[in-house]
Amino acid sequence: MVFSVILAGGTGNRMGNTDKPKQFLTIKDKPIIIHTIEKFLAQPKFEKIIVLTPQMWIDHTNRIISKYIGECKKIAVISGGDTRNETIMNSINYIEENYTLDDDTIIVTHDSVRPFVTHRIIEENIAAAQTFGACDTVIPATDTIVESVNGNVISSIPERKNMYQGQTPQSFKAKQLREIYNSLTDSERDILTDAAKILVMKGYDVKLVQGETYNIKITYPYDLKIAKSLLEEEEND
Protein backbone atom coordinates (compact mmCIF):
# COMPACT_ATOMS: atom_id res chain seq x y z
CA MET A 1 0.00 0.00 0.00
CA VAL A 2 1.07 3.54 -0.72
CA PHE A 3 0.47 6.40 1.72
CA SER A 4 0.92 10.11 1.37
CA VAL A 5 2.44 11.85 4.37
CA ILE A 6 1.92 15.62 4.37
CA LEU A 7 4.29 17.31 6.78
CA ALA A 8 2.65 20.41 8.23
CA GLY A 9 4.60 20.68 11.44
CA GLY A 10 6.08 24.13 10.85
CA THR A 11 4.93 27.03 12.99
CA GLY A 12 5.86 29.65 10.43
CA ASN A 13 8.42 31.62 12.42
CA ARG A 14 10.36 32.40 9.26
CA MET A 15 7.31 34.00 7.61
CA GLY A 16 7.78 37.43 9.15
CA ASN A 17 5.07 38.78 11.39
CA THR A 18 2.36 36.36 10.36
CA ASP A 19 0.46 34.91 13.27
CA LYS A 20 -0.36 31.52 11.82
CA PRO A 21 1.74 28.73 10.34
CA LYS A 22 2.62 29.37 6.70
CA GLN A 23 0.72 26.32 5.44
CA PHE A 24 -2.52 28.05 6.44
CA LEU A 25 -1.86 31.24 4.48
CA THR A 26 -3.94 31.49 1.34
CA ILE A 27 -3.12 31.70 -2.32
CA LYS A 28 -6.01 31.98 -4.79
CA ASP A 29 -8.43 32.15 -1.84
CA LYS A 30 -7.41 28.73 -0.58
CA PRO A 31 -4.99 27.70 2.19
CA ILE A 32 -1.67 26.48 0.81
CA ILE A 33 -2.06 23.12 2.59
CA ILE A 34 -5.37 22.53 0.81
CA HIS A 35 -3.75 23.09 -2.60
CA THR A 36 -1.10 20.55 -1.57
CA ILE A 37 -3.56 17.93 -0.27
CA GLU A 38 -5.60 18.24 -3.49
CA LYS A 39 -2.55 17.29 -5.55
CA PHE A 40 -2.35 14.01 -3.62
CA LEU A 41 -6.10 13.44 -3.80
CA ALA A 42 -5.69 13.44 -7.58
CA GLN A 43 -3.47 10.34 -7.37
CA PRO A 44 -5.70 7.26 -6.95
CA LYS A 45 -2.80 5.05 -5.81
CA PHE A 46 -2.82 6.50 -2.28
CA GLU A 47 -4.62 4.46 0.34
CA LYS A 48 -4.67 7.37 2.74
CA ILE A 49 -3.39 10.91 2.93
CA ILE A 50 -1.97 11.42 6.40
CA VAL A 51 -1.61 15.07 7.39
CA LEU A 52 0.63 15.71 10.37
CA THR A 53 0.27 19.03 12.12
CA PRO A 54 1.04 20.47 15.58
CA GLN A 55 -1.54 19.28 18.11
CA MET A 56 -3.00 22.77 18.53
CA TRP A 57 -3.70 23.06 14.79
CA ILE A 58 -5.45 19.69 14.27
CA ASP A 59 -8.96 21.07 14.70
CA HIS A 60 -8.26 24.00 12.40
CA THR A 61 -6.77 21.68 9.77
CA ASN A 62 -9.84 19.42 9.94
CA ARG A 63 -12.14 22.43 9.62
CA ILE A 64 -10.46 23.82 6.52
CA ILE A 65 -10.36 20.37 4.90
CA SER A 66 -14.07 20.09 5.54
CA LYS A 67 -14.67 23.60 4.19
CA TYR A 68 -12.61 23.38 0.99
CA ILE A 69 -12.61 19.66 0.18
CA GLY A 70 -15.65 18.36 2.04
CA GLU A 71 -16.07 15.09 3.88
CA CYS A 72 -13.19 12.90 2.76
CA LYS A 73 -12.47 9.52 4.32
CA LYS A 74 -9.20 9.39 2.47
CA ILE A 75 -7.64 12.09 4.66
CA ALA A 76 -6.53 11.68 8.29
CA VAL A 77 -5.15 14.54 10.38
CA ILE A 78 -2.89 13.49 13.24
CA SER A 79 -0.36 15.09 15.53
CA GLY A 80 3.23 15.53 14.40
CA GLY A 81 6.35 15.06 16.50
CA ASP A 82 9.04 17.38 17.84
CA THR A 83 11.23 17.02 14.76
CA ARG A 84 10.61 16.32 11.10
CA ASN A 85 11.75 12.74 11.45
CA GLU A 86 9.73 12.15 14.61
CA THR A 87 6.73 13.42 12.67
CA ILE A 88 7.41 10.88 9.92
CA MET A 89 7.72 8.15 12.55
CA ASN A 90 4.28 9.17 13.87
CA SER A 91 2.86 8.58 10.39
CA ILE A 92 4.44 5.13 10.20
CA ASN A 93 3.04 4.27 13.63
CA TYR A 94 -0.39 5.43 12.45
CA ILE A 95 -0.14 3.13 9.41
CA GLU A 96 0.87 0.21 11.65
CA GLU A 97 -2.07 0.82 13.99
CA ASN A 98 -4.69 1.20 11.26
CA TYR A 99 -3.41 -0.83 8.30
CA THR A 100 -0.77 -3.47 7.68
CA LEU A 101 2.80 -2.28 7.79
CA ASP A 102 4.91 -4.61 5.69
CA ASP A 103 8.10 -4.50 3.66
CA ASP A 104 6.28 -3.03 0.65
CA THR A 105 4.47 -0.22 2.45
CA ILE A 106 5.49 3.03 0.78
CA ILE A 107 5.26 6.53 2.22
CA VAL A 108 5.53 9.60 0.01
CA THR A 109 6.46 12.40 2.41
CA HIS A 110 5.88 15.95 1.26
CA ASP A 111 6.11 19.48 2.64
CA SER A 112 2.66 20.97 3.06
CA VAL A 113 4.07 24.25 1.74
CA ARG A 114 5.04 22.89 -1.69
CA PRO A 115 1.71 23.11 -3.51
CA PHE A 116 3.27 23.22 -7.00
CA VAL A 117 4.35 19.56 -6.89
CA THR A 118 3.31 17.80 -10.09
CA HIS A 119 1.59 14.53 -10.86
CA ARG A 120 4.74 13.30 -12.62
CA ILE A 121 6.94 13.96 -9.58
CA ILE A 122 4.50 12.05 -7.34
CA GLU A 123 4.22 9.15 -9.82
CA GLU A 124 8.00 8.89 -10.17
CA ASN A 125 8.42 8.99 -6.39
CA ILE A 126 6.08 6.05 -5.94
CA ALA A 127 7.80 4.07 -8.70
CA ALA A 128 11.33 4.87 -7.43
CA ALA A 129 10.48 3.99 -3.81
CA GLN A 130 8.99 0.68 -4.94
CA THR A 131 12.06 -0.15 -7.05
CA PHE A 132 14.92 1.33 -5.01
CA GLY A 133 13.48 1.51 -1.50
CA ALA A 134 13.99 5.27 -1.20
CA CYS A 135 14.13 8.39 -3.34
CA ASP A 136 14.62 12.12 -3.04
CA THR A 137 13.29 14.82 -5.37
CA VAL A 138 16.02 17.18 -6.55
CA ILE A 139 16.89 19.80 -9.14
CA PRO A 140 20.43 20.54 -10.34
CA ALA A 141 22.02 23.37 -8.36
CA THR A 142 22.20 26.59 -10.35
CA ASP A 143 24.16 28.56 -7.76
CA THR A 144 27.65 27.53 -6.73
CA ILE A 145 27.50 25.89 -3.29
CA VAL A 146 30.06 27.19 -0.82
CA GLU A 147 30.92 25.26 2.32
CA SER A 148 32.15 26.98 5.44
CA VAL A 149 32.63 24.95 8.57
CA ASN A 150 33.27 27.89 10.89
CA GLY A 151 30.91 30.35 9.21
CA ASN A 152 33.78 32.73 8.64
CA VAL A 153 35.89 31.51 5.75
CA ILE A 154 35.31 29.05 2.92
CA SER A 155 36.43 25.54 3.66
CA SER A 156 35.52 24.08 0.26
CA ILE A 157 33.66 24.77 -2.98
CA PRO A 158 32.21 21.51 -4.28
CA GLU A 159 31.97 21.01 -8.04
CA ARG A 160 28.58 22.43 -9.04
CA LYS A 161 27.75 19.73 -11.58
CA ASN A 162 27.61 17.23 -8.72
CA MET A 163 25.37 19.44 -6.57
CA TYR A 164 21.58 19.28 -6.38
CA GLN A 165 18.99 21.12 -4.36
CA GLY A 166 16.71 18.88 -2.37
CA GLN A 167 12.95 19.30 -2.67
CA THR A 168 10.14 17.01 -1.65
CA PRO A 169 8.55 14.49 -1.94
CA GLN A 170 10.98 12.09 -0.34
CA SER A 171 9.66 8.55 -0.49
CA PHE A 172 10.56 5.42 1.39
CA LYS A 173 9.74 1.87 2.26
CA ALA A 174 8.23 2.82 5.61
CA LYS A 175 9.21 -0.22 7.66
CA GLN A 176 12.82 -0.09 6.58
CA LEU A 177 13.03 3.65 7.27
CA ARG A 178 11.77 3.20 10.81
CA GLU A 179 14.11 0.31 11.51
CA ILE A 180 17.13 2.29 10.38
CA TYR A 181 15.99 5.43 12.22
CA ASN A 182 15.58 3.46 15.43
CA SER A 183 19.11 2.09 15.06
CA LEU A 184 20.65 5.60 15.05
CA THR A 185 22.37 6.99 18.12
CA ASP A 186 21.21 10.30 19.62
CA SER A 187 24.24 12.10 18.22
CA GLU A 188 23.48 10.69 14.75
CA ARG A 189 19.88 11.86 15.04
CA ASP A 190 21.03 15.35 16.06
CA ILE A 191 22.63 16.01 12.69
CA LEU A 192 19.68 14.84 10.59
CA THR A 193 18.19 17.62 8.52
CA ASP A 194 15.89 15.42 6.53
CA ALA A 195 14.68 11.87 6.21
CA ALA A 196 16.80 10.86 3.21
CA LYS A 197 19.87 11.44 5.33
CA ILE A 198 18.81 8.60 7.64
CA LEU A 199 19.46 6.18 4.80
CA VAL A 200 22.47 7.95 3.32
CA MET A 201 24.24 7.92 6.72
CA LYS A 202 23.85 4.18 6.87
CA GLY A 203 25.05 3.57 3.33
CA TYR A 204 21.74 2.88 1.61
CA ASP A 205 21.11 4.09 -1.95
CA VAL A 206 18.58 6.89 -2.35
CA LYS A 207 17.42 7.30 -5.96
CA LEU A 208 17.18 10.82 -7.43
CA VAL A 209 13.85 11.94 -8.91
CA GLN A 210 13.89 15.02 -11.12
CA GLY A 211 11.98 17.88 -9.46
CA GLU A 212 10.86 21.15 -10.99
CA THR A 213 12.24 24.64 -10.38
CA TYR A 214 8.72 25.83 -9.62
CA ASN A 215 8.16 23.14 -6.97
CA ILE A 216 9.02 25.87 -4.48
CA LYS A 217 8.79 25.75 -0.72
CA ILE A 218 6.83 28.68 0.60
CA THR A 219 9.02 29.62 3.53
CA TYR A 220 9.56 33.37 3.40
CA PRO A 221 7.21 36.27 2.51
CA TYR A 222 9.12 36.53 -0.78
CA ASP A 223 8.12 32.92 -1.65
CA LEU A 224 4.49 33.74 -0.99
CA LYS A 225 4.71 36.64 -3.43
CA ILE A 226 6.21 34.33 -6.06
CA ALA A 227 3.52 31.69 -5.48
CA LYS A 228 0.79 34.29 -5.84
CA SER A 229 2.27 35.73 -9.00
CA LEU A 230 2.62 32.24 -10.52
CA LEU A 231 -1.10 31.87 -10.01
CA GLU A 232 -1.63 35.37 -11.40
CA GLU A 233 -3.23 36.54 -8.20
CA GLU A 234 -3.54 40.27 -7.77
CA GLU A 235 -1.17 41.51 -5.10
CA ASN A 236 -3.65 43.71 -3.29
CA ASP A 237 -3.42 42.03 0.06
Add this chain to the structure above:
Amino acid sequence: MINTIYRLSSPRRFEIDFEDISFSENCIVRPTHLSICNADQRYYQGTRDAKVLKEKLPMALIHEGVGEVVYDKSGTFKPGDKVVMIPNAPTEYDDIIAENYLESSKFCASSKDGFMQEFVELPKDRLVKLPQNMNLDVAAFTEIVSVSVHAISRFDKIAHSKRETIGVWGDGNLAFITSLFLKKMFKNIKIYVFGISRDKLSDFSFADETFLTTEIPEALRIDHAFECVGANGSPVAIEQIIKHIYPEGTIAIMGVSEYPVPINTRMILEKGLRMFGTSRSGKADFEKTVEMYKAHPDIVRYLTHIIGNVVEVKTFADMKKAFELDTRKAFGKTVMHWNL
Protein backbone atom coordinates in the same frame (compact mmCIF):
# COMPACT_ATOMS: atom_id res chain seq x y z
CA MET B 1 -5.66 22.26 -6.91
CA ILE B 2 -2.88 24.04 -8.71
CA ASN B 3 -2.89 22.79 -12.29
CA THR B 4 0.08 23.17 -14.61
CA ILE B 5 -0.77 24.26 -18.16
CA TYR B 6 1.68 24.12 -21.06
CA ARG B 7 0.69 26.86 -23.50
CA LEU B 8 2.08 27.79 -26.89
CA SER B 9 3.05 31.44 -26.42
CA SER B 10 4.35 32.04 -29.93
CA PRO B 11 5.26 29.70 -32.80
CA ARG B 12 7.62 26.93 -31.62
CA ARG B 13 7.69 28.29 -28.05
CA PHE B 14 5.90 26.76 -25.07
CA GLU B 15 5.47 28.44 -21.70
CA ILE B 16 4.21 27.25 -18.35
CA ASP B 17 1.18 28.63 -16.54
CA PHE B 18 -0.71 27.67 -13.43
CA GLU B 19 -4.42 27.78 -12.73
CA ASP B 20 -6.47 26.71 -9.76
CA ILE B 21 -9.02 24.00 -10.53
CA SER B 22 -11.50 22.80 -7.99
CA PHE B 23 -12.92 19.43 -7.04
CA SER B 24 -16.50 20.44 -7.87
CA GLU B 25 -19.25 19.32 -10.23
CA ASN B 26 -16.85 18.77 -13.13
CA CYS B 27 -14.68 15.70 -13.61
CA ILE B 28 -10.90 15.89 -13.38
CA VAL B 29 -8.97 13.81 -15.88
CA ARG B 30 -5.28 13.07 -16.00
CA PRO B 31 -4.26 13.14 -19.72
CA THR B 32 -2.10 10.14 -20.62
CA HIS B 33 -1.99 9.87 -24.43
CA LEU B 34 -2.24 12.95 -26.66
CA SER B 35 -2.21 13.06 -30.44
CA ILE B 36 -1.04 15.95 -32.63
CA CYS B 37 -3.40 17.20 -35.34
CA ASN B 38 -2.57 19.34 -38.38
CA ALA B 39 -4.56 22.14 -36.75
CA ASP B 40 -2.10 22.08 -33.80
CA GLN B 41 0.78 22.18 -36.25
CA ARG B 42 -0.62 25.30 -37.93
CA TYR B 43 -0.39 27.09 -34.57
CA TYR B 44 2.95 25.53 -33.65
CA GLN B 45 4.57 26.44 -36.98
CA GLY B 46 2.85 29.83 -37.12
CA THR B 47 1.21 29.17 -40.47
CA ARG B 48 -2.14 30.54 -39.28
CA ASP B 49 -2.93 34.13 -40.11
CA ALA B 50 -0.90 36.52 -37.90
CA LYS B 51 -4.08 38.15 -36.60
CA VAL B 52 -5.47 34.75 -35.56
CA LEU B 53 -2.22 33.85 -33.79
CA LYS B 54 -2.21 37.15 -31.91
CA GLU B 55 -5.80 36.66 -30.86
CA LYS B 56 -5.53 33.02 -29.72
CA LEU B 57 -2.05 32.60 -28.22
CA PRO B 58 -1.01 31.83 -25.56
CA MET B 59 -3.13 28.69 -25.64
CA ALA B 60 -2.63 25.03 -24.73
CA LEU B 61 -2.68 22.91 -27.91
CA ILE B 62 -4.12 19.42 -28.59
CA HIS B 63 -7.72 18.41 -28.96
CA GLU B 64 -7.15 14.67 -29.48
CA GLY B 65 -6.50 12.73 -26.32
CA VAL B 66 -7.38 10.19 -23.69
CA GLY B 67 -6.77 10.09 -19.99
CA GLU B 68 -7.62 8.57 -16.63
CA VAL B 69 -10.39 9.89 -14.46
CA VAL B 70 -9.09 11.00 -11.07
CA TYR B 71 -12.25 12.61 -9.76
CA ASP B 72 -15.97 12.49 -10.53
CA LYS B 73 -18.35 13.66 -7.85
CA SER B 74 -21.34 12.13 -9.65
CA GLY B 75 -19.89 8.62 -9.53
CA THR B 76 -20.54 8.07 -13.25
CA PHE B 77 -16.84 7.38 -13.65
CA LYS B 78 -14.53 5.64 -11.21
CA PRO B 79 -10.98 6.83 -10.51
CA GLY B 80 -8.73 5.09 -13.00
CA ASP B 81 -11.38 4.76 -15.71
CA LYS B 82 -9.86 5.31 -19.14
CA VAL B 83 -11.79 7.91 -21.07
CA VAL B 84 -11.65 9.80 -24.33
CA MET B 85 -11.99 13.55 -23.87
CA ILE B 86 -14.41 15.43 -26.12
CA PRO B 87 -12.94 18.80 -27.13
CA ASN B 88 -16.21 20.37 -28.27
CA ALA B 89 -17.87 22.34 -25.47
CA PRO B 90 -21.45 23.35 -26.29
CA THR B 91 -22.98 26.15 -24.27
CA GLU B 92 -26.55 25.58 -25.47
CA TYR B 93 -28.72 22.84 -27.00
CA ASP B 94 -30.46 23.13 -30.35
CA ASP B 95 -33.01 20.69 -31.81
CA ILE B 96 -31.77 21.21 -35.36
CA ILE B 97 -28.16 22.34 -35.32
CA ALA B 98 -25.60 19.80 -34.07
CA GLU B 99 -23.35 20.79 -31.16
CA ASN B 100 -20.26 20.95 -33.36
CA TYR B 101 -21.85 23.53 -35.68
CA LEU B 102 -23.32 25.84 -33.05
CA GLU B 103 -21.53 29.16 -33.21
CA SER B 104 -21.69 29.44 -29.44
CA SER B 105 -19.75 26.20 -28.88
CA LYS B 106 -16.15 26.37 -27.69
CA PHE B 107 -13.46 24.01 -28.89
CA CYS B 108 -10.26 22.93 -27.15
CA ALA B 109 -7.05 24.27 -28.71
CA SER B 110 -9.08 26.72 -30.79
CA SER B 111 -11.30 28.90 -28.62
CA LYS B 112 -10.12 27.54 -25.25
CA ASP B 113 -7.14 25.69 -23.82
CA GLY B 114 -6.45 22.25 -25.22
CA PHE B 115 -5.29 19.11 -23.42
CA MET B 116 -1.58 19.96 -22.86
CA GLN B 117 -2.20 20.28 -19.15
CA GLU B 118 -1.31 18.35 -16.03
CA PHE B 119 -5.04 17.80 -15.41
CA VAL B 120 -8.07 18.60 -17.56
CA GLU B 121 -11.32 19.69 -15.97
CA LEU B 122 -14.36 18.67 -18.04
CA PRO B 123 -18.09 18.17 -17.49
CA LYS B 124 -18.95 14.47 -17.23
CA ASP B 125 -20.89 14.58 -20.51
CA ARG B 126 -17.62 15.44 -22.28
CA LEU B 127 -16.13 12.04 -21.46
CA VAL B 128 -16.70 8.66 -23.07
CA LYS B 129 -15.47 5.54 -21.30
CA LEU B 130 -13.13 3.33 -23.29
CA PRO B 131 -13.26 -0.47 -23.25
CA GLN B 132 -10.77 -2.39 -21.13
CA ASN B 133 -7.57 -3.32 -22.96
CA MET B 134 -8.14 -0.63 -25.58
CA ASN B 135 -4.96 0.32 -27.41
CA LEU B 136 -4.48 3.80 -25.94
CA ASP B 137 -2.13 4.97 -28.70
CA VAL B 138 -5.02 4.43 -31.10
CA ALA B 139 -7.61 5.78 -28.67
CA ALA B 140 -5.53 8.98 -28.43
CA PHE B 141 -6.69 10.01 -31.91
CA THR B 142 -10.34 9.00 -31.45
CA GLU B 143 -11.33 12.62 -32.12
CA ILE B 144 -10.21 12.53 -35.76
CA VAL B 145 -11.85 9.09 -36.12
CA SER B 146 -15.09 10.54 -34.74
CA VAL B 147 -14.88 13.31 -37.37
CA SER B 148 -14.93 10.62 -40.07
CA VAL B 149 -17.78 8.81 -38.30
CA HIS B 150 -19.68 12.10 -38.13
CA ALA B 151 -19.16 12.77 -41.84
CA ILE B 152 -20.21 9.25 -42.83
CA SER B 153 -23.30 9.43 -40.59
CA ARG B 154 -24.34 12.72 -42.20
CA PHE B 155 -23.64 11.29 -45.64
CA ASP B 156 -25.93 8.37 -44.83
CA LYS B 157 -28.79 10.82 -44.16
CA ILE B 158 -28.15 13.00 -47.18
CA ALA B 159 -27.02 10.77 -50.07
CA HIS B 160 -29.42 8.87 -52.36
CA SER B 161 -29.58 5.12 -51.99
CA LYS B 162 -27.68 4.09 -55.09
CA ARG B 163 -24.40 3.33 -53.40
CA GLU B 164 -22.34 0.85 -55.37
CA THR B 165 -19.09 2.78 -55.38
CA ILE B 166 -17.70 5.57 -53.21
CA GLY B 167 -14.49 7.41 -54.03
CA VAL B 168 -12.25 8.77 -51.31
CA TRP B 169 -9.76 11.41 -52.40
CA GLY B 170 -6.62 11.63 -50.28
CA ASP B 171 -3.98 9.22 -48.98
CA GLY B 172 -3.36 10.76 -45.55
CA ASN B 173 -4.67 9.93 -42.10
CA LEU B 174 -8.17 11.31 -42.64
CA ALA B 175 -8.57 9.44 -45.94
CA PHE B 176 -7.32 6.23 -44.32
CA ILE B 177 -9.76 6.48 -41.43
CA THR B 178 -12.70 7.57 -43.59
CA SER B 179 -12.27 4.82 -46.16
CA LEU B 180 -11.77 2.21 -43.40
CA PHE B 181 -14.99 3.24 -41.67
CA LEU B 182 -16.92 3.49 -44.93
CA LYS B 183 -15.93 -0.10 -45.61
CA LYS B 184 -17.09 -1.15 -42.13
CA MET B 185 -20.29 0.89 -42.00
CA PHE B 186 -21.52 0.03 -45.51
CA LYS B 187 -20.75 -3.62 -46.17
CA ASN B 188 -21.67 -3.89 -49.84
CA ILE B 189 -20.13 -0.70 -51.17
CA LYS B 190 -16.92 -0.69 -53.19
CA ILE B 191 -14.39 1.82 -51.88
CA TYR B 192 -11.96 3.41 -54.34
CA VAL B 193 -9.15 5.53 -52.92
CA PHE B 194 -7.38 8.20 -55.00
CA GLY B 195 -3.99 9.50 -53.87
CA ILE B 196 -0.66 10.86 -55.02
CA SER B 197 1.70 8.39 -53.35
CA ARG B 198 1.80 4.78 -54.52
CA ASP B 199 3.59 3.90 -51.31
CA LYS B 200 0.92 5.38 -49.06
CA LEU B 201 -1.90 3.94 -51.14
CA SER B 202 -0.44 0.48 -50.61
CA ASP B 203 -1.42 0.80 -46.93
CA PHE B 204 -5.12 0.97 -47.87
CA SER B 205 -5.28 -2.81 -48.13
CA PHE B 206 -8.96 -2.90 -47.08
CA ALA B 207 -10.00 -0.72 -50.07
CA ASP B 208 -11.39 -2.38 -53.20
CA GLU B 209 -9.19 -0.34 -55.55
CA THR B 210 -6.61 2.42 -55.25
CA PHE B 211 -5.62 4.87 -58.01
CA LEU B 212 -2.93 7.48 -58.47
CA THR B 213 -4.66 10.78 -59.20
CA THR B 214 -2.51 11.09 -62.31
CA GLU B 215 -3.72 7.76 -63.64
CA ILE B 216 -7.48 7.73 -63.13
CA PRO B 217 -9.16 5.80 -65.98
CA GLU B 218 -11.17 8.20 -68.08
CA ALA B 219 -14.30 6.04 -67.94
CA LEU B 220 -14.23 5.45 -64.18
CA ARG B 221 -17.39 6.57 -62.38
CA ILE B 222 -18.39 6.67 -58.71
CA ASP B 223 -21.77 7.21 -57.06
CA HIS B 224 -20.53 9.44 -54.24
CA ALA B 225 -17.26 10.91 -52.96
CA PHE B 226 -15.39 12.06 -49.87
CA GLU B 227 -12.74 14.74 -50.25
CA CYS B 228 -10.02 14.26 -47.58
CA VAL B 229 -7.25 16.31 -49.17
CA GLY B 230 -7.49 19.92 -48.05
CA ALA B 231 -4.90 22.71 -48.36
CA ASN B 232 -3.40 23.25 -51.83
CA GLY B 233 -4.68 19.90 -53.07
CA SER B 234 -8.34 20.78 -52.61
CA PRO B 235 -9.02 22.41 -56.02
CA VAL B 236 -7.68 19.50 -58.08
CA ALA B 237 -9.32 16.88 -55.86
CA ILE B 238 -12.73 18.55 -56.11
CA GLU B 239 -12.32 19.01 -59.86
CA GLN B 240 -11.56 15.30 -60.29
CA ILE B 241 -14.47 14.30 -58.09
CA ILE B 242 -16.90 16.43 -60.10
CA LYS B 243 -15.55 14.90 -63.29
CA HIS B 244 -15.83 11.25 -62.18
CA ILE B 245 -19.00 11.33 -60.10
CA TYR B 246 -22.37 10.21 -61.52
CA PRO B 247 -25.19 12.79 -61.70
CA GLU B 248 -26.99 13.45 -58.43
CA GLY B 249 -24.08 12.11 -56.43
CA THR B 250 -23.16 13.52 -53.03
CA ILE B 251 -19.76 14.97 -52.22
CA ALA B 252 -18.54 15.30 -48.62
CA ILE B 253 -15.90 17.99 -48.19
CA MET B 254 -13.63 17.19 -45.24
CA GLY B 255 -10.22 18.69 -46.09
CA VAL B 256 -9.36 22.03 -44.45
CA SER B 257 -7.93 24.77 -46.63
CA GLU B 258 -6.55 28.10 -45.45
CA TYR B 259 -7.55 29.70 -48.77
CA PRO B 260 -10.77 29.98 -50.80
CA VAL B 261 -11.04 27.12 -53.30
CA PRO B 262 -12.45 27.65 -56.85
CA ILE B 263 -15.11 25.08 -57.72
CA ASN B 264 -16.61 24.24 -61.12
CA THR B 265 -20.18 25.24 -60.23
CA ARG B 266 -21.36 24.79 -63.84
CA MET B 267 -20.80 21.04 -63.59
CA ILE B 268 -22.34 20.89 -60.12
CA LEU B 269 -25.48 22.45 -61.61
CA GLU B 270 -25.36 20.28 -64.72
CA LYS B 271 -24.99 17.03 -62.77
CA GLY B 272 -27.32 18.10 -59.98
CA LEU B 273 -24.70 17.29 -57.37
CA ARG B 274 -25.03 17.68 -53.63
CA MET B 275 -22.01 18.96 -51.75
CA PHE B 276 -21.86 19.21 -47.97
CA GLY B 277 -19.22 20.24 -45.51
CA THR B 278 -18.40 18.59 -42.23
CA SER B 279 -16.29 19.80 -39.38
CA ARG B 280 -15.48 18.34 -36.00
CA SER B 281 -17.88 16.02 -34.19
CA GLY B 282 -20.18 15.75 -31.20
CA LYS B 283 -20.67 13.38 -28.30
CA ALA B 284 -22.90 10.99 -30.27
CA ASP B 285 -20.09 10.57 -32.83
CA PHE B 286 -17.56 9.75 -30.10
CA GLU B 287 -19.93 7.19 -28.60
CA LYS B 288 -20.57 5.63 -31.99
CA THR B 289 -16.81 5.47 -32.63
CA VAL B 290 -16.12 3.71 -29.34
CA GLU B 291 -18.96 1.26 -30.09
CA MET B 292 -17.33 0.55 -33.45
CA TYR B 293 -13.99 -0.14 -31.68
CA LYS B 294 -15.78 -2.67 -29.48
CA ALA B 295 -17.74 -4.32 -32.28
CA HIS B 296 -14.89 -4.49 -34.79
CA PRO B 297 -11.51 -5.18 -33.14
CA ASP B 298 -9.92 -5.28 -36.60
CA ILE B 299 -10.63 -1.54 -36.92
CA VAL B 300 -8.32 -0.90 -33.97
CA ARG B 301 -5.70 -3.17 -35.51
CA TYR B 302 -5.90 -1.26 -38.82
CA LEU B 303 -5.65 2.05 -36.99
CA THR B 304 -2.36 0.99 -35.38
CA HIS B 305 -0.93 1.22 -38.92
CA ILE B 306 -1.19 5.00 -38.82
CA ILE B 307 0.68 5.50 -35.56
CA GLY B 308 3.72 7.32 -36.91
CA ASN B 309 5.72 8.40 -33.86
CA VAL B 310 5.30 7.75 -30.16
CA VAL B 311 7.16 10.24 -27.97
CA GLU B 312 7.59 10.12 -24.19
CA VAL B 313 6.96 13.64 -22.93
CA LYS B 314 8.35 14.70 -19.56
CA THR B 315 9.88 18.08 -20.39
CA PHE B 316 9.47 21.09 -22.67
CA ALA B 317 12.24 19.65 -24.84
CA ASP B 318 10.15 16.48 -25.30
CA MET B 319 7.11 18.54 -26.38
CA LYS B 320 9.19 20.31 -29.02
CA LYS B 321 10.68 16.99 -30.11
CA ALA B 322 7.19 15.54 -30.64
CA PHE B 323 6.01 18.52 -32.69
CA GLU B 324 9.21 18.66 -34.74
CA LEU B 325 9.09 14.92 -35.45
CA ASP B 326 5.47 15.35 -36.50
CA THR B 327 6.41 18.06 -39.02
CA ARG B 328 8.84 15.68 -40.69
CA LYS B 329 6.60 12.65 -41.00
CA ALA B 330 5.10 11.78 -44.35
CA PHE B 331 2.17 9.86 -42.95
CA GLY B 332 0.72 8.78 -39.62
CA LYS B 333 -0.18 10.30 -36.28
CA THR B 334 2.27 11.44 -33.63
CA VAL B 335 1.20 10.32 -30.16
CA MET B 336 2.65 11.81 -26.99
CA HIS B 337 2.82 9.66 -23.86
CA TRP B 338 2.03 12.51 -21.52
CA ASN B 339 3.91 12.33 -18.24
CA LEU B 340 4.12 15.89 -16.95
